[in-house]
Amino acid sequence: MLVAMALFALALERLIYWRVTHRRARRALIDAWIQRRDHVSWSALTLREVWTRELLARLRQPLPWLKLLVAVCPLLGLLGTVTGMIQVFDSLSLSDSGQARAMADGVARATLPTLVGMAVAVVGLLFVSRLEQIIRREDQRLHDRMARAVEDAHA
Template sequence: MPALWLEPLARLVDAGGIVLVGIAGVAVLLFSLALERILFLRLTYRHARRALIMRWTARTDHHSWSAHTLCEAWSGELIAQLRRPLPWLKLLVALCPLLGLLGTVTGMIAVFDSLALGDGGQARGMADGVARATLPTLAGMAVAVVGLLFVNRLEQIIRREDQRLHDRLARAVEASHA
């Protein structure tokens, strides 16, 4: 009775195979990284951007080659912090369809096993095998599509923030000289 709320999940794993647990684990990791990036962007990045602009405007030299190089290095470090988890996110997105394909293979093996046994429950065994073949594929693709949408949106935000950072640094210098 205490695990009554887990029963639908147990039936889903039973129907789709153990590969669904792996896909769920990858999905949790993927969406945890996504949530971490959203929180980083909303909280940490904004403060770091303000601190960088204040540090840049506090300098007396803004026009020499070394000043521009320093500005590029500082802004590059800040943008690199935004890009840090992108390779991991892309890896997890690419892993989801592969895990779905693994589920397809294990489901088809179950279908062939039921055919090889040749007992009276052949139709039921084939239906279970087909479910084990299709559910992980569907789950893997669904997680991959949502993850891919997030990765593309994050890349777009990073490009926009890179441009905004350079614009704000330039405006801060103009405002300090005016």
């Protein structure tokens, strides 16, 4: 549960960062680019590339942690299932009656951690994929907006 909470908290933080902080930083970067006199030299284009990479790196920063948490969720679910199965078999061995119904109920409860781990991992994987798509789109949009802003400023 703690891993799922950390995963969703990090995902929510990235969403808020992208919607609020990143947009302000992007606007400031475009404004700084427009204020420059030189927009066509090699050094100017290199500077623009460095600025955009730094901005996108801040957006991309928690991706390795998100991927790690997504990978850990199914493993923790399996660990919970194995632990639950051990408890089921232990309780069945202590009671002399080998009731099939009690065993089926215990096995069903023991497999719930795997289900939860897989569900959290799938949702986390969807978020990671969406964030990577946003970053790729932002990269292209940022370059396009900076080029368009220079054209508009010179027009």
